[in-house]
Amino acid sequence: RRVSANTVAIVSAAAWTGSFLLLGLAGSLVVLCIGALAYGVAEGALLPTLQDAAMSRAPHDQRAAVMAGWTAMARAGQTTGPLVAAALLTGPGSGAALLSGAVGAGALVVLFALRPFGRDDNAES
Numbered sequence: 001r002r003v004s005a006n007t008v009a010i011v012s013a014a015a016w017t018g019s020f021l022l023l024g025l026a027g028s029l030v031v032l033c034i035g036a037l038a039y040g041v042a043e044g045a046l047l048p049t050l051q052d053a054a055m056s057r058a059p060h061d062q063r064a065a066v067m068a069g070w071t072a073m074a075r076a077g078q079t080t081g082p083l084v085a086a087a088l089l090t091g092p093g094s095g096a097a098l099l100s101g102a103v104g105a106g107a108l109v110v111l112f113a114l115r116p117f118g119r120d121d122n123a124e125s
Contacts, residue, residue: 005049009112012046015039016105024098053117 015038022035051070058066088097 005053006112006116008045008049009053009117010109012042012049013105013108013112015042016046017102017109020098020102020105024095024102057117 019035019038019042022031022038026032026035054066054070055063085097088100
């Protein structure tokens, strides 16, 4: 309640960026595990925050449609993501695949910083 949804999104996306960098550049199992844990924590914070932001901004009578759109896009990502990852893994390799994830997550940091969610009733003044 004390932290705005936009701050959670920025910090989580930054943690995603760092975790993908750790995973892509990991030279030991310990670093790989730290990167995987950071990714899990960041995803666990980011996805519900984004979903809540989308639902709270939707008009009450359109929330089901927004949720259906959210679910459709999530399924599209779950379908195409492994195909894109497989192409990167068989081509440039796992390091390039993970580092491209870091670039994408870094783009999210910039997007969330430049385009805040708008009003945020969860933040305390």
